[in-house]
Amino acid sequence: MASPAAPRRGRPSVAEAEQLYGKILDASWEVLLDSGLDTFTFDRVARHAHIGKATIYSRFAGKRELLEALVHHGVSKRRDAIAALESQVSLAETFRLRAVETLELLHSPDGQLMERLIDWLDTEAGSPQGGYRAMVYRNAVEKIRSLFETAQQRGEIVIDDCENAARFWLEGLLGHYKMASSEGGHDRAKHMHWADRYISFFFAGVRQQGSPGAPPR
Incomplete structure (x- = not known):
């Protein structure tokens, strides 16, 4: 058979x-x-x-297309990793955890490679809508603004301008990353100490510029 x-x-x-x-x-x-x-x-x-x-x-089709896919894939993974860090205790603690994790990712080999890929795409391959780095920053600002808006809807904080608050938060975080890199690079304990101080400073400013309301819980 x-x-x-x-x-x-x-x-x-x-x-x-x-x-x-x-x-x-x-x-x-x-x-x-x-x-x-x-x-x-x-x-x-x-x-x-x-x-x-x-x-x-x-x-x-070629190297550019593959590297573009890698950047989008890497940005999505990084965004998901950061988004998973949400404290049930306080808004400020959520931002503290996310700040430290963001700094850890930026200083990691994966983060350094992502920075090089974004630079390559922006300088060698042509840039859509102002560049890949601009795209990454826009996405980050949108996510941070969404957090502020959600917290405001819950009555956790009062912010007059969530868009600018999100931009200020990101600018401070990236500024610290660049300064820390120039001063010796990665140290998690120092990042945590900086995040504690930044949280206190940032939300104190938010409370002053916003309407009277409860501080972040």
Whole structure:
């Protein structure tokens, strides 16, 4: 009796396609961390992921498209990691946790690589709507503003201008990151100490510029 024919392999399912897409991005990130941007090639990614180079080209037309996907993927992961940090104790503690985690991410190898990729896309590949860094900053301001607006709706704080408050918060955080980098880089204990002082200073200013109301709880 003849053996039954093996089932023919059709097109990959949506789940399989997404898994392969993620595999390419993960392999690309690992190659970049290991060897840097200057020597990054699809050949290296294909060998690292154990797939054919044609499989990568079937999803990304070239280096720019793949790096763009990496930036969007990395920004989403970083945003989700920060968003997961929400204290049940107080608004100020939520911002403290997020400030420290943001500084940790920026100083990490992943964060440093993300900064290099954004710079490369802005200078070498052309920039949509003012640049990738501007896009990242706009997204961050929107998320922070949303936090302030939600807290205000709950009666936790009063802010006259949530948009500017969000911009001031981000500007202070990024300013500290740059200064800390120039003064010796990463120290979690110092970041935590700075975050404590920044929280106190920032929300004291918010209370003064806003209408009379309860301080953040």
